[in-house]
Amino acid sequence: MTLPPPAPPVAPDAVTASTPPRIELRGISKRFAATQALEDVSLDLLPGEVHGLVGENGAGKSTLVKILAGVHQADSGTIRLDGEATQIHGPAHSRSLGIAVVHQEPRLFPDLTVAENVFIGHAPSGRLGSIDWGGTRRRAESLFRELDVQVDVGAPVRGLSMADQQLIEIAKSLSLEARVLILDEPTASLSAHEVERLFTIVRRLRGRGVSVLFVSHRLDEVFALCDRATVFRDGRHVVTMATRDLTTADLVRHMVGRTVSLFPKVETPIGDVLLAVSGLTKVGEFRDVGFSVRAGEIVGFAGLVGAGRTEVARVLFGIDQRDRGQVLLAGVPVSFASPSAAMHAGIAYLPEDRHQEGLVQDFTIAQNVTLPILPRLFPRLLTRISTERKVAHEFTEQLSVRMTGVDQLVGSLSGGNQQKVVLAKWLASRPRILILDEPTRGIDIGAKVEVHRIISELAASGLGIILISSDLPEVLAMSDRILVFHEGKITAEIPRGQATQERVMFAATGSATVDEPAAAPAAGGVQSEQRLDG
């Protein structure tokens, strides 16, 4: 009873002036501080169509979803809903306009029942305005019957699978008579069977005239489900086409075709194996990860967010503990119970989150740089400001940090300079292995080039470097060898000479490789050795 009336399905390519799109976005721009998240983006969502939205990390997909959900407001551009100019003021307003968003990880109340979650905030009321629990239950049951899903609506949400929780979100959107359903990476944690069930439901909704925006990294799913697909890249709209006129290769090409001027990597002689990892497994995060890093080598970890790259780094640095596998550091098996143990063994980790994990914002530059090495710098406990300043000066100078002096508070530096301070801090600990997790995220292009120069010089000085980056051109330009992660496994190992954005993206999205025999996950240094000799 709460479903929207069935509308005749509109052929996806039959756009005519007489049927206005359900949602019409024109010239949408959104800027966050230094980052232009969306620039002049236009997109039409037709009634009764499933529209795929794809793009790399940082392409602007999430920002667009958040604008439609009312979380962010666009800086400029127009939004038309069924031909009518609209502004979306906030999440509640977005819902009242008939837009529903289902997230990858549904945000439900775990201790409330399924029915309560579906009707939270708009439960049918009985006499005297009290909530009509019987009615709530019955209406929830009928919603799930329409979806053809078996769920006990009286059971609490806690303990239900991610897939079931998503269905509750969908049922909720139906109860709100949503005309637009946005699925934001809905299949990332679903099994194949659950994905199929979700697709069946989405197709049924399409048949009822609901417009679906399907945001996904999985290109095969986009082809299986979507009528049309739009590609974003660097906050811009690249192309919108009917999926039947597209191939996976086209899509990947549209996603990656970007170039960035980078510091040219200095070719460095590559030395002995410093770090050898085999069969490394942490249940639920990654499995059977094996690779090696040599002195002077930069090994790139490519892949999408959540593919397991940071998780591997955290285990190597002693933040998390592995379940299985072996780590050899200069031939010696090691296992670190804490970051301080890893540090003492010569591993340094520049974390992904500079603000929360990399720096103490209201410490001075000197205090930040010396934080990891205090016990070594001052074996007799008492600190000496002159010593600290000297050390800080040496390393910040080397990285040309722009500052008034080492007594400046780190929080008052620009993002790029802050990142250089984090680098200085880890260089001061004189590591053998340096793990860099998204070292250039959120910093401007000038600083980026400098960071690339520094990374290259560090490798030249004999460090083994692991470079985790979601920035494809960066990984390609900087790495001697690229390991591609997909859903917790290494799906490809690509030497520098053979690496292209397309190849990496294919492996990262789990698409079947088109042109090459699939590269086997590398076990240790054997493969690299062959490459070196050859």
Add this chain to the structure above:
Amino acid sequence: MSMTAAPARDQRRWMSLLARWETLLVLALIGLIVLGTTLSPFFLTAGNFSNLIAALMEVAIMAMPMTLIIVLGEIDLSVESMAGLSSAILGFLWAAGVPLWVGIAVVLVVGAFGGLLNGLIVARGGLPSLVVTLGTLALFRGMALIVLGPRGVSDFPDWFTAFGFGHVPGTLIPWPFMVFLALALVLGIVLHRTWIGRQVFAIGKNPSTARFSGVRVTRIRVSLFVLSGMVASLAGIILTSRLSSARADAGSGMTLTVATVVLLGGVNIFGGSGTIPGVALAVLCVAVMQNALRLASVTVEVQSIALGLLLILSVVIPTFAHQAKSALDRARRGRPPPADSIARGEAAP
């Protein structure tokens, strides 16, 4: 460069704010002394000062490790009960014929273990210290009542009571004040002049960064709680000595005063900043205030209200001052706060 000039100014202003807080305390102290002098001609005598200092020494002593713990971003509410438990055990052992020095050693070990319990639950269990030490606040007091019951033990030897009651020979300086001074000196150096203190500040300001920088966060947390427990036991011993009586309810209500003193001393309740000299000044302020109120024949109830208000004000004033300051800074720079959250949100489309 104009871009880099602003932060330096910020830092200067921040430093001056800090200086102002301690200046404020000195001014408050002078004001309170003047007030006390008008209340009673007896106020400004060495004897009275000796008394007002002595009356607050257990609090002052417990405030020293508490300063480090609050800078660390934690709190230890159980100190008053640990003082009570120590008093009870000391009395029990003495009454049972155990030599006093053995009793004192036992009590200090008990204090260390009590602190270890707090520290392990907080640091290993990852639980908020506010809740954990609220629990042990009741636990230690209950244990004290079981050990000694409602009775008091008071036939301690003279040398013991002389310690709490007497003065350094030739002066009017109470012995417990010397203990406080020594503790303040040592912990002041640890907090402000050693890398351990630097790590304590780092944890208080940003525990994740500290951990990612190889700081042994768990070890420091546990050690400070052990220290706090031991010092609370020491305070219990001094209290027993000063009152010449061991009681299970010794120290009741002292945590409130300890926390007041530390926060009045300018230590940030959210951790990450504070100084030992500031807290030492606050000790003097509270001692003089309590003494002045007593000389003015203010009732105990009103004294308690005054202390409570002081606690709230010492948290509220710096918070408002800070908010006003950052609002002012933002308005001046005309620049929104850093957009890190947004950058992160975008990174996971």
